[in-house]
Amino acid sequence: MKIATWNVNSLKVRQQHVIDWLASSGADVLCLQELKLPDEKFPRAELEAVGYRSWYAGQKTYNGVGILVRDGLNVDESSIVRNIPGFEDPQQRVIAATIDGVRIVCAYFPNGQAPGTDKFAYKLRWLDALHDWLAKEMTLHPKFALLGDYNIAPDDRDVHDPKAWEGQNLVSPEERAAFVRLIGLGLLDAFRRFEQQEKIYSWWDYRMMAFRRNAGLRIDHILLSKALADICSACDIDKVPRKWDQPSDHAPVFAQLG
Secondary structure (H helix, E strand, O other): OEEEEEEOOOHHHHHHHHHHHHHHHOOOEEEEEOOOOOHHHOOHHHHHHOOEEEEEEOOOOOOOEEEEEEOOOOEOHHHOEEOOOOOOOOOOOEEEEEEOOEEEEEEEOOOOOOOOOHHHHHHHHHHHHHHHHHHHHHHHOOOEEEEEEOOOOOOHHHEOOHHHHOOOOOOOHHHHHHHHHHHOOOEEEHHHHOOOOOOOOOEEOOOOOHHHHOOEEOOEEEEEEHHHHOOEEEEEEOOHHHHOOOOOOEOOEEEEEO
């Protein structure tokens, strides 16, 4: 099974990009973030036409997450969960499903804006709630994967200029500690399971020619339980869609299981 995550920064704008990437990548499961459209505007029929079923939690203008699943894979309809149970949140940030026995959680972590702000405090509360829920989920699902835009660069290797970013949002000690807590649940960073080149990122600002200069961050991640990490044969970031016309500012991240 090939699983992937991609913050598309508006599915309406990037719909054809998603369809084209599904065709070229051969992904079986694609987790999307920042749909930026309500459920009634989700292009379900268009994706079904190219062989993918969809489950989603949309929101007008902001946020929104979805899971696309290739025809032929079994999806347990009773397993679908939208948002973090017990955590009241009008923002659509989480959707989960069990696909061919693999528990897939697609998440769009809050950005946080800046340490010391209300949005940063919300991000830390959200991270605590996610951690507590996943601790329970992992006891029920040995084959477990958490995919998404984490809005956290966990290590200085994941930052193009660590000194310039020191202490800022996305790289703050509090956010990195929350990432470590997730790892402590028994999860492994699929990307770091393999030898990687230096300065590989998944997000580049639209401004200041950041992509051309490779001034990026690695903030999109796939964390796997040991049962899946043991059968993961590859994990990489596909920078090609970032070169397309009107691209998302994020690139897809994928992992091959088995």
